[in-house]
Amino acid sequence: MPEIPCQQALERVLTYLGDEGTVLTADICRQALRLVEASIAEGAGQDLPARCVAKIPDYFERPDESIPDCNPPLKRGCIGYD
Template structure:
């Protein structure tokens, strides 16, 4: 069972990183493996994939994309409630 959790954790980490725009180079994959290995050393419980995802900021600097401004600008209003 631990091998299935390990595989699941690594797949989730790599998928998360890929979806977040991190380029999956050989170095990035090695860091992902170290992340899973470190988390696995703390126990192979069913929460392993979640623990790995929570530790991603410790191992990876994720791209920052600013949120664009609303266009046209938002204006506050009300619909007449008192």
Template sequence: MFMPETVCQQAIERVMTYLRDDGVELDAETCRQVLRLVDSAMKDGGGLDLPARCIELVPDYFNLPGMDIPAPIPPLMRGHLGYYPHD
């Protein structure tokens, strides 16, 4: 018989996936830190929004790699097409 996942399992999976996708190594210490994070979020109250609350807590528990967002190329500049004779 299939048993649906509990909300805490969903929260753990969501945080682990978030960290993996962000380039964090999923070692034993990371797993323990994820469990502490989920435990802390559960102390604040359970419920269906637990996974979302856990994701909000990730920056408090982990040093995530910085995001390097490239500048838009070419640089945005205001201009016009120069319609004759109005330019």
């Protein structure tokens, strides 16, 4: 059975959110459905899943990315080649 584009889009949005560490509650799922619905209203097509994923920042608060400092600190060295 072929996958329906809106089903694939919803699956990608929920997978993306889950991979970011978002707990998929009923409210989050409803918000994801609204995102997919709005994207379909703009026009369904093969790029629907990509458009939905691109709109995630407009619909969800995403966790701040914090890149930890490297440890130990990097130091420039020389092994004696001329």
